[in-house]
Amino acid sequence: MRSIFSGLNTVVLAMQAQRKAADVTAHNIANxxxxxxxxxxxxxxxxxxxxxxxxxxxxxxxxxxEIERARDGFLDYQVRCExxxxxxxxxxxxxxxxxxxxxMEPSETSFNSVMSSFFDAWQELSISPESSPVxxxxxxxxxTLMNTVDHLNSQLxxxxxxxxxxxxxxxxxxxxxxxxxxxxxxQIVRITNRGDSPNDLMDRRDLLIDQLADIIDFTVVSNPNGxxxxxxxxxDLVRENTAYELTxxxxxxxxxxxxxxxxxxxxxxxxxxxxxxxxxxxxxxxxSVRVEIDKIKEDFNILVDSLVELINEQHGQGYDxxxxxxxxxxxxxxxxxxxxxxxxxxxxxxxxxxxxxxxxDTEGNIGISNGLNALEIAKLRNVRLNFDGEKLEIPPAGxxxxxxxxxxxxxSVSALGxxxxxxxxxxxxxxxxxxxxxxxRESLSGVSLDEEMANMILFLHAYDAxxxxxxxxxxxxxxxxxxxxxx
Amino acid sequence: MxxxxxxxxRNVLQNLQVNLARMQKYQNQLSSGRSVSRPSDNPLSTxxxxxxxxxxxxxxxxxxxxxxxxSWLTTTESALAGINxxxxxxxxxxxxxxSGTLSADDRATIVDEVKQLRGNLMQVANSDIEGRYxxxxxxxxxxxFVEEGDPVEVVYKGDGGKMQWEIAPGVTMEVNINxxxxxxxxxxxxxxxxxxxxxxxxxxxxxxxxEKLSGEAIEKIDKAITRVLNLRSEVGAKMNRLEMATxxxxxxxxxxxxxxxxxxxxxxxxxxINYRIQESVYHASLSTGARSIQPSLVDFLR
Numbered sequence: 001m002r003s004i005f006s007g008l009n010t011v012v013l014a015m016q017a018q019r020k021a022a023d024v025t026a027h028n029i030a031n032x033x034x035x036x037x038x039x040x041x042x043x044x045x046x047x048x049x050x051x052x053x054x055x056x057x058x059x060x061x062x063x064x065x066e067i068e069r070a071r072d073g074f075l076d077y078q079v080r081c082e083x084x085x086x087x088x089x090x091x092x093x094x095x096x097x098x099x100x101x102x103x104m105e106p107s108e109t110s111f112n113s114v115m116s117s118f119f120d121a122w123q124e125l126s127i128s129p130e131s132s133p134v135x136x137x138x139x140x141x142x143x144t145l146m147n148t149v150d151h152l153n154s155q156l157x158x159x160x161x162x163x164x165x166x167x168x169x170x171x172x173x174x175x176x177x178x179x180x181x182x183x184x185x186x187q188i189v190r191i192t193n194r195g196d197s198p199n200d201l202m203d204r205r206d207l208l209i210d211q212l213a214d215i216i217d218f219t220v221v222s223n224p225n226g227x228x229x230x231x232x233x234x235x236d237l238v239r240e241n242t243a244y245e246l247t248x249x250x251x252x253x254x255x256x257x258x259x260x261x262x263x264x265x266x267x268x269x270x271x272x273x274x275x276x277x278x279x280x281x282x283x284x285x286x287x288s289v290r291v292e293i294d295k296i297k298e299d300f301n302i303l304v305d306s307l308v309e310l311i312n313e314q315h316g317q318g319y320d321x322x323x324x325x326x327x328x329x330x331x332x333x334x335x336x337x338x339x340x341x342x343x344x345x346x347x348x349x350x351x352x353x354x355x356x357x358x359x360x361d362t363e364g365n366i367g368i369s370n371g372l373n374a375l376e377i378a379k380l381r382n383v384r385l386n387f388d389g390e391k392l393e394i395p396p397a398g399x400x401x402x403x404x405x406x407x408x409x410x411x412s413v414s415a416l417g418x419x420x421x422x423x424x425x426x427x428x429x430x431x432x433x434x435x436x437x438x439x440x441r442e443s444l445s446g447v448s449l450d451e452e453m454a455n456m457i458l459f460l461h462a463y464d465a466x467x468x469x470x471x472x473x474x475x476x477x478x479x480x481x482x483x484x485x486x487x
Numbered sequence: 488m489x490x491x492x493x494x495x496x497r498n499v500l501q502n503l504q505v506n507l508a509r510m511q512k513y514q515n516q517l518s519s520g521r522s523v524s525r526p527s528d529n530p531l532s533t534x535x536x537x538x539x540x541x542x543x544x545x546x547x548x549x550x551x552x553x554x555x556x557x558s559w560l561t562t563t564e565s566a567l568a569g570i571n572x573x574x575x576x577x578x579x580x581x582x583x584x585x586s587g588t589l590s591a592d593d594r595a596t597i598v599d600e601v602k603q604l605r606g607n608l609m610q611v612a613n614s615d616i617e618g619r620y621x622x623x624x625x626x627x628x629x630x631x632f633v634e635e636g637d638p639v640e641v642v643y644k645g646d647g648g649k650m651q652w653e654i655a656p657g658v659t660m661e662v663n664i665n666x667x668x669x670x671x672x673x674x675x676x677x678x679x680x681x682x683x684x685x686x687x688x689x690x691x692x693x694x695x696x697x698e699k700l701s702g703e704a705i706e707k708i709d710k711a712i713t714r715v716l717n718l719r720s721e722v723g724a725k726m727n728r729l730e731m732a733t734x735x736x737x738x739x740x741x742x743x744x745x746x747x748x749x750x751x752x753x754x755x756x757x758x759x760i761n762y763r764i765q766e767s768v769y770h771a772s773l774s775t776g777a778r779s780i781q782p783s784l785v786d787f788l789r
Contacts, residue, residue, distance in 0.1 A: 033493065100525045106536040106751065116541045120548040127555050127652055130619070130627060358625070365648040367625020375651055375659070382656060406541060414534045417526025424527060435501060439494055446491035453784040 004480065006050070006060065007473050013061035014466040017044055020064045022459040028447045036207025038069045038445035040199055069199040075441045076206060077220075080213035082434045087214050087282030089426040095163065095289040096420035099296060102155045105413050111148050112409065115307075115381075118145045122378035125357050126371035130321065135352035142344045146333065149304050150341040153297065160293045164256040167286050170215050171248040171258055174283075177212045178230065178243035181205055185227035186241035192226035202226075217281040233268050235260060255290060258283075292419065299412040306392035307405055308333045308342055310380050318356030318373030319366045329356045381405060499776035506769040513762040522753045532750045539747040543740065545656070550736050553654050553729055556662045560726050562616045563664055567719045569611040570681060573604050574715060577685060578708045580604075584692050585700035598692045605685045609634070609641070612669075612681070624648035624665035631666050632682075638690070641682035643670070654732045660725065664718055671710075680711045 021042040031037040045065040049057040104110040121141040128134045184205040191198040205228065209220060212230070218237065221229040230238040237244055244262060251257040257267040312331040319325045330347045332355070348354045358370035384401035385392040385408075392408060395401045403411070516522055526533040583589075584597045612632045614621050623631035625648030635642045643666035651659045670677045684707040691699045 096527070097525070100527060103526070105526055106523060106533055106540060108540070110537075112537045112541060113544065116544045120544060123545075123548050123552065123653060127552055361648065363647045365625050365646040367623075367627065367646050367648050369619060369623075369627040369650060370625040370648055372651060375653060378653065379657075406538075410534045410537050413526050413537065414530045417528075417530030417533055420525070420527035421530060439498070440488075442491055442494045442497070443489045446489075446493050448489065448491040450492075450784040453788060457788075 004473070004477060007476075008470065010059070010061035011466050011469045011473065013047065013063060014469070015463055017042070017062045017064050018459045018463040018466065020067075022456060022463070024067055025452050025456050025459065029449065029452050032447040032449060032452075036203050036210065037447070038071045038199070038203055038206075039447045040067050040069050042067055066197060067199060068197065069203065070445050071202075071206070072441070072444055073222075075437065075444065076209075079434070079437045079441055080210060080220075082430060082437055083210065083213040084217045084281040086427065086430040086434055088280035088285040088288075089423050089430055091282045091285030092289060092292075093420065093423040093427050095159065096292065096416065096423055098159055099156070099293065099416060100420055102152060102159070103413060103416070111152065112406070112413075114141075114145050114148045115406065115409070117141050119378050119381040122374050125355070126375035126378055128369075129357035129371035129374055130368035132352060135355055135357075138355065139344060139349065139352050142332070146342050146344065149300075150339075152300065153341070156293055156297045156300075160255075160290060163286055163290050163293065164250070167256045167258070167283070168248040170283055170286065171246050174212065174215055174237070175243070175245045177208050177215075178238050178245065181208050181212075181228070181230065181238045182241050182243040184208070185238065188226045189241070198226070213281075215282050217284070235263075296412065296416060300409075302391055303405060303409050303412075304342065306385070309391070310383075310394070310405075311377055314373065314377050314380060315356050317359060317376075319358040319360065319370070320356045321353035321358075321368060323358075323366055325356070325360075325366075330354060495779050499772070499779065502772050503769070503776065506765065506772055510762065510765045510769060513758055513765060516753045516758050517755075517762060520753060521751055523751060536747055536751050539743050539750070543743050543747065546736055546740050546743070549653070549655055550733070550740075552652050553732050553736060556652050556654060556660060557726065557729050557733075559616060559621065559662050560722055560729065562614055563621050564719065564722045564726065566611050566614040566621065567664075567715055567722060570608060571712065571715045571719065573608050573611070574681065574684070574708060574712045577601065577604055577688065578705065578712065581688055581700055581704050581708055584688075585697050585705070587697050591695065594692050594695060598689055601685060601689050601692065605682070605689070608681060608685065612666075620645070622664060622666050622669075624663070624667070625650070632679075639686065641679055641686070643667070643677075643679065654729065655736070658732070660728065662725070664722065668718060669714070671714075680707070680714050684708045684711045 021044070024040050024042045028039050042064045043066045044062050047060045047063050049059050051057050105112060107113070118141050121138040125134050125138050184201055188198050188201050188205065191201070209228070209230070212218065216232055219231040221231065223229065223240070227240050228238070229236055229240070235244065237246075244260060246258055246268065247261050247264070248256045248258050251267070259265075259267055312333060315332040316329050318329060320329060330345045332345060332348065333342050334345045335341075336343050345354075355374075357374040358366045358368075359372035359376060360366055361370070361372060382404060383394060385403055385405070386395045386399075386401040387393075387403055387408065392403070392405065393401075515524065523529050523532050523536060580597050580601060584594055589597075609632055612622055613630050615627075619627035620629070620631050621627075623629065623645035626645045629644050631643060631645035633642050633644055634640070645666045647665055647667045648663070649661045649665070650663045652662050653659050666679070667677075669679045669681055671680050672678075684704070687707055688700070688704045691704055
């Protein structure tokens with residue numbers, strides 16, 4: 001037979017358990033808006049029951065067995081996968097948008113229009129080759145053309161430099177997060193070994209892993225001791241309580257490459273090959289942006305170099321206003337080694353009469369109103385050219401090329417537009433998907449204030465009832481102690 | 488599905504963002520008047536707009552070229568008309584002077600008038616437009632026809648340059664008539680048919696060779712008149728071609744401007760309506776957001 005006091009013990013356990021549960025509720029409410037927090041629940045269980053001989057078992061009360069957090073590892077995995085893809089497309093979208101803004105197409109001040117004005121100025125010169133204002137106008141238009149080229153090139157260079165710098169910043173972030181995860185691993189293992197569940201620390205670690213997913217693609221491995229390893233590009237980024245840091249260095253002075261600090265000899269494998277089907281991440285997005293910038297710059301300079309070559313070639317055939325020809329004709333555009341750009345030949349800048357507008361006709365006339373060479377140059381805009389992958393050339397006689405200078409440029413603008421459009425669309429799609437998943441995770445792990453309030457009342461009433469039980473037992477004890485026995 | 492307060496708040500915020508982004512898009516279109524502001528808005532349209540813009544700008548240059556050609560040819564034409572008038576008068580004088588009844592004095596007056604006409608012819612043949620001599624070939628800066636020597640001879644200082652001006656894509660036109668077009672091969676010598684006829688007439692009037700006047704002189708004058716008529720019809724044909732090119736240029740401009748506008752410009756009414764719709768959606772999401780975020784069980788517990 002149990003002692004009458006054992007009932008009191010049950011009640012005390014009940015009050016303790018309900019209070020603990022109320023504490024958990026309070027913690028939940030306090031962290032209703034904390035990033036990465038997952039709601040916790042006090043899991044109550046009965047204590048070891050007491051067996052009455054012949055009468056079966058009577059319970060001995062309640063105990064909070066554990067405080068568990070509502071979290072689904074698979075949802076975490078899904079969210080992270082989509083975050084990584086989102087990072088890839090967002091990075092691309094942002095950079096491609098910037099490039100689009102640089103080119104300012106379509107508008108009246110874009111390169112397309114400047115190039116058009118340039119050819120129109122030659123056309124104008126073919127009509128009035130002897131007019132000095134017309135020659136000066138051509139000079140100014142040519143200057144504008146080359147300034148625009150230089151401006152675009154330097155803007156693209158800046159963008160690439162920014163991209164390289166961003167890669168360095170991202171690497172610092174990765175290192176930072178990896179170190180924090182390693183530290184958390186250490187603390188979590190210690191607490192887990194004690195037999196407790198470090199819910200809040202695990203939340204913080206999950207949040208960090210989420211943040212890491214914004215930057216890179218990785219694999220998470222959970223260890224039985226509670227720690228997690230993070231594997232990045234085939235190597236451990238975090239193992240137990242150690243973080244293996246990355247470093248970003250400018251290789252051959254041009255571009256940033258990423259290395260493991262412990263293996264500085266070979267760059268971290270960043271998949272730049274589009275055909276490689278794998279999950280993509282923001283870091284890879286940055287590398288792909290770098291490739292895009294290079295490609296656009298290359299295409300653009302193929303165009304400009306070909307233009308310069310075609311103009312210079314034709315210009316060299318002509319006669320200037322004084323009737324000079326051959327070696328006396330300077331090339332129209334010249335490469336400026338110090339500024340690293342094309343510009344109009346200094347000789348022509350100083351004396352516009354050096355522009356070779358005339359071309360010897362069948363009778364050998366090269367008078368001052370001969371604008372035949374200017375006309376030939378103006379016609380270059382419509383010449384169908386061959387593209388051999390390195391430059392645009394006039395096809396051999398009798399053959400017709402596939403592209404003109406202007407369509408070549410338009411094609412590359414169009415390709416840029418398509419890529420940018422693709423990334424914008426992917427960001428939208430990815431965003432919708434991510435919202436779905438985050439909502440599902442929030443649905444499981446998020447704190448509902450209504451629910452917490454309801455729980456609070458539940459615990460409050462249970463606590464009240466237990467307290468009332470104390471009074472009851474007290475009066476029972478009063479009966480036994482004060483009113484029974486010998487007077 | 489379990490719904491939490493955070494979810495509600497986040498959804499409201501997200502929807503507001505989406506709505507605002509759409510409003511911004513319409514607002515951009517309304518304030519710029521352009522439906523395409525970046526290649527990614529519509530890559531295909533962008534390329535077409537760029538092409539059309541170039542064509543329009545080039546078309547403008549061709550229009551200038553056509554105008555320039557037209558004024559060049561108009562000057563040429565009126566000069567040729569002047570030459571024609573002079574030659575007609577010269578022909579009358581030649582017929583008059585061939586009459587055997589005239590005295591030497593009478594012939595001297597005719598010579599005076601022919602000399603006068605030669606001066607006129609010189610002036611007309613040296614016509615210029617903005618300082619460029621129209622009959623000088625490429626040598627437009629130098630006076631093309633100059634009198635030299637004694638007996639007087641008219642020398643052509645220009646060259647055989649033919650100005651090729653582009654009036655439409657790939658269409659060039661030879662706009663000028665140079666001094667060589669006035670010349671004719673005569674026993675290996677290049678001879679200016681107009682001045683040659685006048686100088687010959689003058690000489691024969693002075694010497695009183697009436698049979699030469701009625702025969703060879705009239706023949707030379709008629710040849711010159713035929714030449715000027717041929718040149719005039721050539722110029723007339725070119726001017727016709729230019730008129731046609733002008734109207735084609737203009738039509739093309741209208742067509743392309745329309746086409747570009749349909750790709751590039753917004754439909755004001757449509758965008759305005761879309762904007763209004765978006766605005767009311769935004770307002771609706773604001774007010775529902777305000778309502779759904781506010782209450783919780785706390786509000787109903789005592």
